[in-house]
Each structure stands twice: as C-alpha cells, then as structure tokens.
Amino acid sequence: MTITPTKLLSLYRDMWVVRAFEFGLEREFKRGNVPGMLHTGVGQEAVQAAIAANLRHTDAFFPDHRCHGLLVLAGTPGEKIMAELFGKATGVCSGKGGSLHSADPGVGNFGDNAVEGSMMATALGVALGFQMQGRDDLAAVIVGDGTSGRGEWHESLNLAAAWKLPVLYCCVNNGYAISTAVGDSHATANLYEFAAAYKMPAVQVDGNDIAAACDATQTAVESIRAGHGPYFIEYKTWRWQGLFSGEFRPPEEVKYWKEEHEPINMARERLLAAGNVDEAALDKIKAEVEAEVERWIAFALDSPPPDPAKATANVYVGWEVTAR
Ligand SMILES: Cc1ncc(C[n+]2csc(CCOP(=O)(O)OP(=O)(O)O)c2C)c(N)n1
Numbered sequence: 001m002t003i004t005p006t007k008l009l010s011l012y013r014d015m016w017v018v019r020a021f022e023f024g025l026e027r028e029f030k031r032g033n034v035p036g037m038l039h040t041g042v043g044q045e046a047v048q049a050a051i052a053a054n055l056r057h058t059d060a061f062f063p064d065h066r067c068h069g070l071l072v073l074a075g076t077p078g079e080k081i082m083a084e085l086f087g088k089a090t091g092v093c094s095g096k097g098g099s100l101h102s103a104d105p106g107v108g109n110f111g112d113n114a115v116e117g118s119m120m121a122t123a124l125g126v127a128l129g130f131q132m133q134g135r136d137d138l139a140a141v142i143v144g145d146g147t148s149g150r151g152e153w154h155e156s157l158n159l160a161a162a163w164k165l166p167v168l169y170c171c172v173n174n175g176y177a178i179s180t181a182v183g184d185s186h187a188t189a190n191l192y193e194f195a196a197a198y199k200m201p202a203v204q205v206d207g208n209d210i211a212a213a214c215d216a217t218q219t220a221v222e223s224i225r226a227g228h229g230p231y232f233i234e235y236k237t238w239r240w241q242g243l244f245s246g247e248f249r250p251p252e253e254v255k256y257w258k259e260e261h262e263p264i265n266m267a268r269e270r271l272l273a274a275g276n277v278d279e280a281a282l283d284k285i286k287a288e289v290e291a292e293v294e295r296w297i298a299f300a301l302d303s304p305p306p307d308p309a310k311a312t313a314n315v316y317v318g319w320e321v322t323a324r
C-alpha cells in the first residue's frame, strides 16, 4: 500500500458518502419519493472513491448508472444530486436529468447515457479536444462489464490507442450484466485482456481494496497526463443489488462479497491495524456522513417540482424549443 493512513481515512469517509447516499436513496425510492428506476452503487464504493480521488475539475468524466455517490465526490453539492434524483427543480439539472442524464460540466461531469457504452464514443471527442488544446486533462469513462460486448467499446479503444488520446477507461467488472455472468457472454471473464489487445496499458485490480484501486488509478492518471495515451483499468468488484429485486447469485458468493471481501470493512480493518484511529473515530465519520445525507434528503423532499412552463428550457444549447 502506498497511500498514507491520512489519505486512507479520507477515502473511508468518501466510501461512506457513496453508501449512505445509496441507502438513503433506496429507502426513499421504496417510499415512492424517487421517480423512475434506480441502480445503486452499494458494494462498489471503493471503485467510485478511487476514481473521484484522482480526477480534477478540468478533467471530463462520464459516469455509469451506479455512480450517484461519485457525482457528489466529484464536487457537486450532495443536495443538488439528491434533488435531481427526486426530480425536483433544485436538482443539478433542474430535475430533468434524473439518475442517468444529469451532468455538471463545472466539476467535469459530462453525464451518463441510457444507451450503455455510448459515452465511450463521446469521450473520444472530448479527449481529442484536450489533446489538440495541449492540455494534460483527461476524459474518464466509467462502464460496466456488460458494455464490453458492444461495438462502441472496441471502436473506442481502437481509436484512443491509435491516436494516443487521453482516455481513462474504468471498467467496473461486478461479474454480471443484469444476471448474465461475464464468463458466459465473453471468451474471458478478465476484460483487461481485450483492452491489452488494443495496445494500451491494461490492468486488473481488486476493486474492493481501496488502497489497490486508488494506487492503480493514480498510476493510470499519471501516465495519461504525461502524454502516453489511453489506459484501461478493470476493477473487480460486486454489486449488492441486482438489476431487479430478488437474489440470483449463490449464497456463498453473496457471503464472500458482502461479508468477507466487503470494501468498507476492509478499509476499516486496515485503518485500525495502522493504529492511528480507533473504532469510535470511524463510527463518528459514518454517523456524520449519514446525518449529512439525511439533510440532503430533507432538502430534496422540501424542494418544489419543476415548473411545467420550463419543460423545454435548456434542452438544446442556445435554442429554446417551443411547444407545438
Ligand atoms: C445498449 C444497451 N443495451 C441494453 C441496455 C439495458 N441495460 C441496462 S443496464 C444493463 C446491464 C448492464 O450491465 P453492466 O454493464 O455489467 O453494468 P451493471 O448493471 O452490472 O453495473 C442492460 C443490459 C442498455 N441500457 N443499453
């Protein structure tokens, strides 16, 4: 581990931001306060914290459908993300974006897209722009394992490698796309092997080990900023939630990921072993984050819905659409 105990403590808090945000959101979803569908990032906290910790506001990132917590860690106020997911006027995109289509370019969030993997093509254009401007910023694109069977995945990696574009590919391999296991739909369950064929550095890392995930991300980001072209990281992790209610995975697998190899507990044990923080201090961090998330939820609940008269505003840049 190369990260310091102080940095690890800060990442521990970040992981709690992701989990507490999702737990609060799930609770409100079940109460009927969140419209649409919900995919949560519970179980993938270390991946999101590691990515957020290595980006800066002048970079661009394209989150996936489980990245709510990452949006907060990237710098958008938590209440604005929460209100967005509640479909409220005070949300970061005035309640029009929701989970999948909200963006905040001021902190580098260029938005997700419901067509899985399509941001991999968009990221190329942003990265090309950075390269032409001579900047050392990068475009990070976060995608699930399910995306790797899509044409855009391969087209994107090919062009990024050929043109040495500053793209950080963050492949969140949680083992399944909906309920299809990666190894059942690909010739390998190790997706970095595909990326390596496109002639870019490609690594696989334990995505539940925050220190390993953060180290790997830092190495990749430094390489890209130094002008060496794209970099691919496959984070091996596991999501607690399926794409629907009900458990389809074997009990021993669930036990391994939720109890024995669970990212927040692993970080907690490592912090306690390092000896400069005790149980009470770690519990306090969790409680503080949970209280903050409750404030974000209260803000979202108290916020007004969007004004129907503004439904067509800001749909296209500089072009107001008038209702027919
Ligand atoms: C191009 C495309 N095909 C299908 C879907 C429907 N869909 C939504 S999520 C999902 C599974 C995605 O799996 P993965 O990329 O592994 O992400 P995970 O949900 O496991 O985090 C699918 C097939 C979609 N949104 N876009």
Ligand SMILES: [Mg+2]
Pocket: 144, 145, 146, 172, 173, 174, 175, 176, 177, 178
């Ligand atoms: Mg998956």
